[in-house]
Amino acid sequence: xxxxxxxxxxxxxxxxxxxxxxxxxxVAIFWFLIIRPQMRRQKAHQAKIASVKKNDQxxxxxxxxxxxxxxxxxxxxxxxxxxxxxxxxxxxxxxIVPPGGKAAND
Numbered sequence: 002x003x004x005x006x007x008x009x010x011x012x013x014x015x016x017x018x019x020x021x022x023x024x025x026x027x028v029a030i031f032w033f034l035i036i037r038p039q040m041r042r043q044k045a046h047q048a049k050i051a052s053v054k055k056n057d058q059x060x061x062x063x064x065x066x067x068x069x070x071x072x073x074x075x076x077x078x079x080x081x082x083x084x085x086x087x088x089x090x091x092x093x094x095x096x097i098v099p100p101g102g103k104a105a106n107d
Contacts, residue, residue: 050094053077053094055069056068058097059077059079059095059098061093061095063093065081067079072091073091075090077090077091
């Protein structure tokens with residue numbers, strides 16, 4: 002009698018792939034809630050930085066605000082004050098300030 006109960010309990014166990022179902026669900030949740038939106042923001046940022054042109058006002062990742070004087074493939078020359086030009090790596094640009102944007106201390 003006990004052999005019959007043990008065999009029945011072993012036969013009722015779920016398949017092995019069912020153990021991975023919660024892990025697959027967590028990966029799907031992370032993908033749709035964290036990874037995918039971050040990839041979208043990154044692509045939008047890269048497109049924005051690629052469209053930088055002369056006379057745009059930009060903010061670097063370090064917080065320096067300047068006007069674009071010259072654009073290369075990898076570098077941008079910024080005028081941060083009258084007669085003061087700085088060469089920065091294009092990928093360190095944080096944002097393009099829209100026209101009519103005010104400075105932080107105004």
